[in-house]
Amino acid sequence: MNGTWNEQNVPDQRGRVAVVTGANTGLGFETAKVLAEHGATVVLAVRDLQKGKQAAAGIAGDVTVQALDLTSLDSIRSAAQSIRAAHPRIDLLINNAGVMYTPKRTTADGFELQFGTNHLGHFALTGLLLDRLLPVPGSRVVTVSSTGHRIRAAIHFDDLQWERSYNRVAAYGQAKLANLMFTYELQRRLASHGTTIAVAAHPGVSNTELIRNTPAALRIPVSWLAPVLTQTPAMGALPTLRAATDPNVTGGQYYGPGNRTQTRGFPKPVTSSPASHDQAIQQRLWTISEELTGVTFPLAPRT
Numbered sequence: 230m231n232g233t234w235n236e237q238n239v240p241d242q243r244g245r246v247a248v249v250t251g252a253n254t255g256l257g258f259e260t261a262k263v264l265a266e267h268g269a270t271v272v273l274a275v276r277d278l279q280k281g282k283q284a285a286a287g288i289a290g291d292v293t294v295q296a297l298d299l300t301s302l303d304s305i306r307s308a309a310q311s312i313r314a315a316h317p318r319i320d321l322l323i324n325n326a327g328v329m330y331t332p333k334r335t336t337a338d339g340f341e342l343q344f345g346t347n348h349l350g351h352f353a354l355t356g357l358l359l360d361r362l363l364p365v366p367g368s369r370v371v372t373v374s375s376t377g378h379r380i381r382a383a384i385h386f387d388d389l390q391w392e393r394s395y396n397r398v399a400a401y402g403q404a405k406l407a408n409l410m411f412t413y414e415l416q417r418r419l420a421s422h423g424t425t426i427a428v429a430a431h432p433g434v435s436n437t438e439l440i441r442n443t444p445a446a447l448r449i450p451v452s453w454l455a456p457v458l459t460q461t462p463a464m465g466a467l468p469t470l471r472a473a474t475d476p477n478v479t480g481g482q483y484y485g486p487g488n489r490t491q492t493r494g495f496p497k498p499v500t501s502s503p504a505s506h507d508q509a510i511q512q513r514l515w516t517i518s519e520e521l522t523g524v525t526f527p528l529a530p531r532t
Contacts (some may be wrong), residue, residue, distance in 0.1 A: 232487065234495050235467060236263045239474045243268030246316050247473070248358070250274045250297060250351065251326025253284040256373065256432050259466035260323060264473070265290030269321070272312060274354075276326075299326055299350030300336035302522060309357035319361040321473050324351035324372040324408075333395040340521065341390040343400045348407035349522055355415070356524035359425070363527065368425040371472045372412050374483070375431050376491055378405040379502045384514055407514060409483065409501050414511040416481040418528040426480030428472040429501070432465030433486035433493055460486070460493045468496035 247264045251257040252273035265271045265288050274297040275281035281294035295311055298304035312319070327347045336345035355370055362368040382402030385391070391400055408429065415427040468484040478484075485491045485499040504510075519525050 232495060232497075234471055234475070234497070236463075236470060239263055239267045239470055240476065241268055242474065245269045245320035246272070246318060247321035247323060248272045248274055248295075248312060248316075248319055249321075249323045249325055250299065250354070251276075253277065253280040255462045256466045256469065257323075257325040258284050258287075259463045260325060260469050260473075261292070262288045263466070263470055264321070265292050267474075270316075272316070274308060274312070274326075297326075297354070298337075299346045299354070300338075300342065302338050302353060304337075305350060305353045306357065309354060312358060313361060316361065318365050319358060320365055320368050322355060322358055322362060322370045323469060323473060324355065324370070325469065326351075327373065327404075329375075329377070329401055330397045332397065333391065335390070339390070341395075341400060343397075343404040344389060344391075344407065347401075347404035348411065349518060351408070352411055352518045353522040353524040356519075356522070356526045360527045362425045363422055364424065366424050369473055369478075370412075370415060370425065370427045371469055372408050372427070372429050373431065373469055374408040374412075374429050374501070375401075375405040376433070376485075377401050378409055378431075378505060382406040382502070382504065384410070384510055386513065386517070389517070406502070406505055409505040410507075410511040410514050411518070412483075413481055413506065414508075414515050415526075418526065418530075419480065421529070426478070428478055428480065428482050428484070430468040430472040430484040430496070431491070431499075432460075432462075432468060433488075433491055434459045464493070464495075471496040 247269045249261045252261040253275040261271045270291040274295045276298045285292045297308040334342040380402045381399040412427045412429040472484045484496045487494040487497040
């Protein structure tokens with residue numbers, strides 16, 4: 230099945246509740262659409278409510294829209310409170326939303342935009358919703374990373390917010406590396422509970438709105454090569470869907486496109502960089518993420 234796993238392999242999702250961030254467009258929309266079509270109750274957690282409502286209108290099934298701005302801890306707390314009130318149980322939390330190669334900007338809380346949105350925002354949301362997943366057998370936290378976690382990527386503890394200097398590619402690499410480190414550390418902390426697992430996925434090279442901030446020197450070549458190098462958002466969503474629904478998935482796995490370069494193809498388990506498996510850095514990142522967001526998880530610290 231590794232060679233051809235697709236949306237037809239998604240099991241019946243009736244009775245399951247899925248929260249998908251960034252679900253109004255691209256990978257998030259395709260992920261939410263397939264889950265809803267297979268019977269899940271899906272919450273589209275989006276920054277722009279109007280766009281979220283337009284997206285929901287294009288999805289058949291039980292779909293609601295929740296305002297969520299991952300660049301604001303206040304918004305994240307408010308969204309989590311609303312989701313908790315509406316859903317006593319959550320089966321799937323899919324941390325999909327993200328920004329890529331943005332000019333130097335900060336979030337409402339002063340975090341570098343890519344690190345703040347892609348990692349810290351999802352770290353906080355997961356911590357605030359996790360107690361709704363822990364009692365649910367088979368529940369999963371799926372966080373979307375990128376092949377960018379290998380490119381100029383490190384966790385710069387001496388300048389996490391890129392205040393001394395800024396490189397948009399390296400900042401994206403740090404954020405996507407953080408997504409993987411968060412997943413691996415979360416899985417270790419979840420292991421003793423025996424119900425919820427943490428899994429990561431990446432879409433390969435998908436033709437979505439994320440590429441709009443590609444550096445100017447690469448923009449034209451990327452546009453020319455897109456038909457050859459990229460795949461559709463529907464294909465790009467398959468690794469996330471497999472990580473979220475395949476009954477054979479185990480905690481701590483990483484799913485991506487199946488060709489040799491992990492750029493295109495049907496999803497299968499893939500490897501991440503050696504740096505992503507550094508447990509000391511994972512634990513240090515976790516501690517700092519708790520301090521920065523003010524969110525602690527309802528889990529015992531790992532020993």
